Each structure stands twice: as C-alpha cells, then as structure tokens.
Amino acid sequence: MKSAVETLNPTRVRLTVEVPFEELKDSLDAAYKKINQQVTVKGFRKGKVPARIIDQRFGRGVVLEEAVNDALPKFYTDAVNNAELNPLGQPEVDITELKDGETLNFTAEVEVRPKLEIPDYSGIEVEVDAVEVTDEDVEKAVQQLRERFASTTPVERAAQDGDVVTIDLEAKVDGKVLEDGIANGVSYTIGSGELLDGIDDAVKGLEAGGEATFTSELKGGSAAGKEAEITVKVSQVAERELPELDDEFAQLASEFDTLEELKADSRKRLENMKRYDQATQAQERVLEKLLELVEVPVPEKLLEDEIRTRKHNLEEHQLAQMGLTLDKYLELQGKTAEEYENETREAAVKGIKTQFVLDELVAKEKLNVNQEELTEHLMRRAASSGMSPDQFAQAVVQNNQVPLLVGEVARGKALAVVVEAATVKDTNGEIVDLEDEEDNEAADTAEASADDKGEGEEKAEA
The missing domain is CATH 3.10.50.40 (Chitinase A; domain 3)
Incomplete structure (x- = not known):
C-alpha cells in the first residue's frame, strides 16, 4: 500500500491511497463467505456455493463492493498511522479507481488536530484577589448560622x-x-x-x-x-x-465551647474558601494568558459539532428541566438570539482551543496519570454529579469514558505545570503560593474551560 498526504489547511488533510489488489485477498475471501451465508442456490448446500457461481448469479461487483467496504477502514487506519496524523471525526472517502485484479485507489479527507508550537510560558503574570476576611464577614457568617437555629x-x-x-x-x-x-x-x-x-x-x-x-x-x-x-x-x-449570641449558642451550633472559638473557626473557614476562589481565579487567568500565546486553528466541522452539542445540552436538558423555552430564557437573561449565538460560538472556540493546547502540553511535558490521581478525580466528579462514587464509576465504564477522565486529569496536570511557572500576585502586590491548591484546582479549571468540555472533540475522537 502506498499513501500520500496533502494539507488542505492547518486542520484538514487529504490522503491519497493506492492498494495493490492482492492486499484485498482476505477481504474478498470474507466477502464470499458472508454472501455464501446469505444466499440459496439450487443444487448447493447453504454456505457451500463456489465463488464462480456467486460471480455468475449475483455479479462480481457485489463481491468487490462487500470486500472494499470491509477493507477500507484498515487501509485508511494504516495510512493515518503511516502519516502520523491525529484525525478528528470520520473521513470523507471517495473511491477514485477500482480495477478488478489490479488496484484500488481512494482518497480520504479528514479534519486533524493542528500542529501547535507551545512558546515559553514562564513569563506569564496574572493578578488575583487578595485573601482578606473582615470582621464584618465573620459576623455575617455567624449571623447566617444563627438564622439556621432560629x-x-x-x-x-x-x-x-x-x-x-x-x-x-x-x-x-x-x-x-x-x-x-x-x-x-x-x-x-x-x-x-x-x-x-x-x-x-x-x-x-x-x-x-x-x-x-x-x-x-x-x-x-x-x-x-x-x-x-x-x-x-x-x-x-x-x-x-433568634438564639442569643453567647457561649451557649456556640455549644449548640458547633463543637466549640465559646463564641470566640466559633468566630475564630468561621474566620478560618472563610479564609479557606477565599483561598479556594483565589486558586480558581489564578487557574482561569493563567489559562487565558496561555491561550493568548498560542496560535490555535479551529477545525470548522468540529466547531459546528461543539456548538450544536452545547445548544442541545442547554435547550433540551437544562432549560427543559426548568420548564423554560429558549425564548423565555433569553428574555430572563436580557439577551438577544444573536448574542446567544455569539456567546455559544465563543465558548465553543475557547473549549476546543483549551483542549488542544493542554493536550499538546501533556505530550510535551510527558505527563502521565496514575491510578490514585484518576480515582481522586473520579470521586470529585461523582460528588459534583450527585452520584455515589460506585455509581459514577460504573457509568463511566459502561459508557467507555475512562479515557475521557484520564484526559481531564492529564490536562489538569498540564495547566498546573503552567501555573507553577507563572507569577501570580494578589491585589496587594504579594506573591501568591498556590502549591497546596494547584493540582485539584487545575483539573477542575481545565475541565470547566474545555467543557461541557471541548465535548464535541472528545466524542469525535471516541
């Protein structure tokens, strides 16, 4: 088999494939066997009709068509592997020549992942909100707790x-x-x-x-x-x-003996929440800067599939559950149909670019996902979906989505690498250390940005 690749644009190629006829032998044998099981010819037992009789009765063309349909996927896959391509979705195949006993020639056009150059990202700098918890914040938190015990x-x-x-x-x-x-x-x-x-x-x-x-x-x-x-x-x-704010209330509403201990714990919890928000903010802003650094062509068919998927998820699932039509939703949001279309397209473009860039980083940095990381990610996904870990894991396996989860974790690790190399300062000008939050936050941020998840591409490759 001979094959050649023509680049039509940065995200689409045409493969030209020439197959010597002898390489169709296995598929021809399989075609005769399949037809044998389907036809009845007087004078021959079922499955024992000679090939020459099948050719006479049903035509050699029927056999060739069955054989070619059987062989094309293998020849296409071999050509893709030989050219080291990363196809997206199904190819458009055109048989250009089929000569019985001589040759099979065909072309296959398919969208491919673009080749990306990841530049030095160590100079990325972003600013995030400072972690500041005021006395008013603490009083508000304690007041909310007090409301619960009214x-x-x-x-x-x-x-x-x-x-x-x-x-x-x-x-x-x-x-x-x-x-x-x-x-x-x-x-x-x-x-x-x-x-x-x-x-x-x-x-x-x-x-x-x-x-x-x-x-x-x-x-x-x-x-x-x-x-x-x-x-x-x-x-x-x-x-x-409302109960009185005193030590007795602290004992009623918490494991603490005094109101001051309760307030101190509330402050600590608020600080942790703000650090979590700060880490998420850092991931998002670093990712935005990274995407600005990389030129990412977006395959048009993949983009249209992604837009269609996002619209379907919103209109047929989320809005349907709320009993809302798209028109009513847009009215409540104060958006026009054109604004909705533009926002959906922008989100889809960002999701696809995010996935391409982070996947390129995974390969460049040679990042792997171990079982512990995958299990931890699965637990978080299960919690956010409202399912038990066992139920979620079972659904993932049944739907063959383990590779998708592995991809999410790997992209999270890639983003964490970029964040670690970036300079993150808060609004007070202080350097922010995100080491403790980095991996989990990066996984969530990468997943959300590619969401709902560069979803079209994940499905295309699956």
Whole structure:
C-alpha cells in the first residue's frame, strides 16, 4: 500500500491511497463467505456455493463492493498511522479507481488536530484577589448560622417582615386553575424571596385565616413564564426568634465551647474558601494568558459539532428541566438570539482551543496519570454529579469514558505545570503560593474551560 498526504489547511488533510489488489485477498475471501451465508442456490448446500457461481448469479461487483467496504477502514487506519496524523471525526472517502485484479485507489479527507508550537510560558503574570476576611464577614457568617437555629412561635397578629407564615396557594392562568397550580401547607419566610414575586406584599398584614390575590409570573411548572393570578391564604403566622449570641449558642451550633472559638473557626473557614476562589481565579487567568500565546486553528466541522452539542445540552436538558423555552430564557437573561449565538460560538472556540493546547502540553511535558490521581478525580466528579462514587464509576465504564477522565486529569496536570511557572500576585502586590491548591484546582479549571468540555472533540475522537 502506498499513501500520500496533502494539507488542505492547518486542520484538514487529504490522503491519497493506492492498494495493490492482492492486499484485498482476505477481504474478498470474507466477502464470499458472508454472501455464501446469505444466499440459496439450487443444487448447493447453504454456505457451500463456489465463488464462480456467486460471480455468475449475483455479479462480481457485489463481491468487490462487500470486500472494499470491509477493507477500507484498515487501509485508511494504516495510512493515518503511516502519516502520523491525529484525525478528528470520520473521513470523507471517495473511491477514485477500482480495477478488478489490479488496484484500488481512494482518497480520504479528514479534519486533524493542528500542529501547535507551545512558546515559553514562564513569563506569564496574572493578578488575583487578595485573601482578606473582615470582621464584618465573620459576623455575617455567624449571623447566617444563627438564622439556621432560629425557632418559631405562633402569634395572633398580622404578618410582618421576617415572620414565617404557613400558606395555601392556588394559581390560575386565563381563569383556569392549573393542575399543578395548587400547593397547601407551604412554609414561607416573609422577605426571603424564595417564592413568587409579589407574595411578600400580599401576605404582609394578613392574620391567620386571611387571604389575598395578586398577579405574578410563574417560575416553574407547566405554565412557567406565564402571568398567573395567585390566591394565597394564610393558615398560621409565626414569629422567628433568634438564639442569643453567647457561649451557649456556640455549644449548640458547633463543637466549640465559646463564641470566640466559633468566630475564630468561621474566620478560618472563610479564609479557606477565599483561598479556594483565589486558586480558581489564578487557574482561569493563567489559562487565558496561555491561550493568548498560542496560535490555535479551529477545525470548522468540529466547531459546528461543539456548538450544536452545547445548544442541545442547554435547550433540551437544562432549560427543559426548568420548564423554560429558549425564548423565555433569553428574555430572563436580557439577551438577544444573536448574542446567544455569539456567546455559544465563543465558548465553543475557547473549549476546543483549551483542549488542544493542554493536550499538546501533556505530550510535551510527558505527563502521565496514575491510578490514585484518576480515582481522586473520579470521586470529585461523582460528588459534583450527585452520584455515589460506585455509581459514577460504573457509568463511566459502561459508557467507555475512562479515557475521557484520564484526559481531564492529564490536562489538569498540564495547566498546573503552567501555573507553577507563572507569577501570580494578589491585589496587594504579594506573591501568591498556590502549591497546596494547584493540582485539584487545575483539573477542575481545565475541565470547566474545555467543557461541557471541548465535548464535541472528545466524542469525535471516541
């Protein structure tokens, strides 16, 4: 077999392949055997029809077509390997010549990973938010904890801000009560903003037994996004009582004996959260700088597949679960259809570029993924998906997605290498040491940036 490669553009090539006819022998034998099992010829037992009879009865062309279809994938793969190409997706194959007993010639056009030059990235510098926890931050955290331990006491008076009311709701659209528009015994804290717009004004001033009607846009259900007439009836008004902020509260709400110990722990937790956010911010900004340094051609078909995948995931899964149409979603987001299209394309381009660059770094730095790293990543992915590690692992194996997870970990390690070489300063001008956070954060950042994941390319290569 002879093959040659013609570069059509940085992300697309044409392979020209010439196959001597003798290399089709195994496929021809397999074709005769397959046809033998499918046909019945009088005078011959099934599966024992001679090749010359098959040629006479059904035509040599049928056999050649079956043989070529069987052989093409192997010849194409050999040509790809000989040229050391990294194809993306399926090729467009055209048989240019087929002479029985002489030769098989074909061409195959396919998108390929572009060859990238990764420049020196050690000079990357980024600025991130400083880790600063104020007394006000601590007081707010303790206050939120205090809210969780609030008690309620029924009162015989009109409802007011901060009260917890027990209510029955009925929603009508165009004068008809919705099948899913009735809810009884709902507990609601006035001012929390957790239910419908307008409900706070409707229930304030009502005592137990009182009711009111107001108009609001439904946030979910069968009529999500529509204006509805809501009738709310109050069955109980309860006053919230917050515990005193003292040592007794600290013992009730935590493992600490004193309020000061509780506050010190809250400060530490807030600092850890801010360091986590700082590390994530550093990863994202270093990645942006890295992408600016590398010229990355994006295969057009891969890009269109990625855009289509992202749109499908949003429109058919995320919005469908929320009961929203795309038009309603765009209205709520204050975006036009054109802005949505542009943002989706930009995100898809960034995802593909991220994957290409980090994969190139994985090869350049000769990074490997061990079992411990893969297991740790699987545990994090399982937690974020709401599945148990065993369930998530089983799903990964069943869907043949282990290579995808390995790729995510490897790209995370590649990004960590770049971050380690970069200079990261906070807004106070201090050098930030991200060593403790680096690997896990980089894996998450690389995964999110290629998300939802350079997903089109992952599928194309799989």
